[in-house]
Amino acid sequence: MSALSEAWPDTYGDEAKPRMGFFTDTSICIGCKACEVACKEWNLIPEDGLVWTGESYDNTSELGANSWRHVAFIEQRKPLKVDGNGDTAELDVEPLRWLMSSDVCKHCTHAGCLDVCPTGALFRTEFGTVVVQEDVCNGCGYCVPACPFGVLDKRHLPTRPEDAPLELPLLGKQEDGRVWKCTLCYDRLKGGHEPACAKACPTDSIQFGELDELRERADKRLEKLQAENWNGAQLYGRDPDDGVGGFGAFFLLLDEPEVYGLPPDPVVPTKNLSEMWINTAVAAAATLVGAALAFIGGRG
């Protein structure tokens, strides 16, 4: 597993690069959404309708084909800090905190989307990231339900004519049959630049770098926040032994993952696949035997 989480050197040989990723430290996110905007600008992602949700400052709501960064906002009657015994700090008489977190594709070590893709459109780059080759994708849609985080989607454009977006270069105005997701700015990485969202982040809540180094940095940051008694501080997706082999893009959260709309214990669907194939073969054999049994008793 640890060999896989490095840089996939087997397939890339001399071209292999260190595994790159994001560490999103939500404790310093200010909810400016510069990451969302920078991502849309750089990757020419169409606008997908303007709505007011009434869900704090979040009108993006979820990751999808047209939103590769999504800032979540959560207003809570919870204290920002707890005292050493785990109780509410006395300073917070009426506790209130406002959590913000910029979500993104996790670029899993064991990526369900990549595993199930039947065309090879989804692939592992030399940086260890997971990218869709849009000229190969035939829109079968298998990766969409295979992602334990609900990241990938087909591009659905607004149905009402008045919501139709401006025509964009390369993309046009047609409903797109293919799937889209964060590429970790593969084109920028190739040119030696950091991804657009990390570049635009004014507080360095989104940190880009070599995954090994990011993990060390995250461990130190968590240690500091815990020493300062921050309420609920935890790393999410940092552990290489979790159900997806660790995330290439992991997080420091201030509450449980499900509060941010993230699964608490994601597992790659292909984890049990060899057992599933054996079961499929046995069921196929049983189908054969069942049909053979139907011939007992003659033709009438």
Add this chain to the structure above:
Amino acid sequence: MTTRDGSITAVGTEMQSYYGRPILKEPVWQPEIPFYFFFGGIAGASAVLHLGARITSNDTLARRSLFIGAAADVIGPALLVSDLGRPERFFNMFRVFKVTSPMSVGSWILLVSGGASNTAAVLELLGKLKPVKIAAELVSTLAGPPLATYTGTLIADTAIPVWHEARHELPWLFGASASASAGAVATMFVPPKEAGPARRLAVGGVAAELGLMETMQHRLGLVGEVYKQGDAGRLGRVSKLCTVAGAALLASAGKRSRAAAIGGGALVLAGELALRWSVFRAGFQSARDPKYVVIPQRERKPAAG
């Protein structure tokens, strides 16, 4: 129930969510897909029925199951191509063979099965190249059972709770449903005195499928409740009603009356189609509610704080 702060109260369980929003994306598959499961099942199980009839020298049953299977083997791929976001890129399915992708494996199974069954059917019609025809029949029979069962694993190999947690039962359920469908359609097109094996396959397939459906829903626990709700629930009840009535009709009168054979076969077919749709819709329903993701995951991994 979703409260203002996004916490959800399920029966006896407290959980939190992000404004009650789904964690997973619903599948983007169109109605072609459950129809494909149905026709692919008919193609796969008909191939087996065909060879059994050939071996037992039941020529009417053999010929007609061959043609039924070959027709279903044409309809199936057509449905799949139509479902693609980019149908003109259908051939990209054959760029690679990926054992990690049941859809890739299934595309190759379908290619082999469809190629073999249609070769055999054409040669049967022409009455030519008998050795090639026999070889094609054998290949199609070998590809048949995997074609009937892999679709269960195709949907189980996703993050959709009601499919993934049913990974033990789904290939068996789809195999049984395919057998019942192939038996039922052959019963409709073959005179009763030649259709004994088809009738027994239909009735046996229905019995197995009903038992497997019960087992699956029971073992799913909390997530299994989607089969009692909404479209999945309605389609499931229609399926049960049709398959039980059809199988009863086939078992009681299918041997004597052609009309009963046709009516019973049609009822079983309708029921099996409804079953595929019930399973399909259940997946969408379980993706829509975050509790089916959070509660089972929290049961295996308690919260840190």
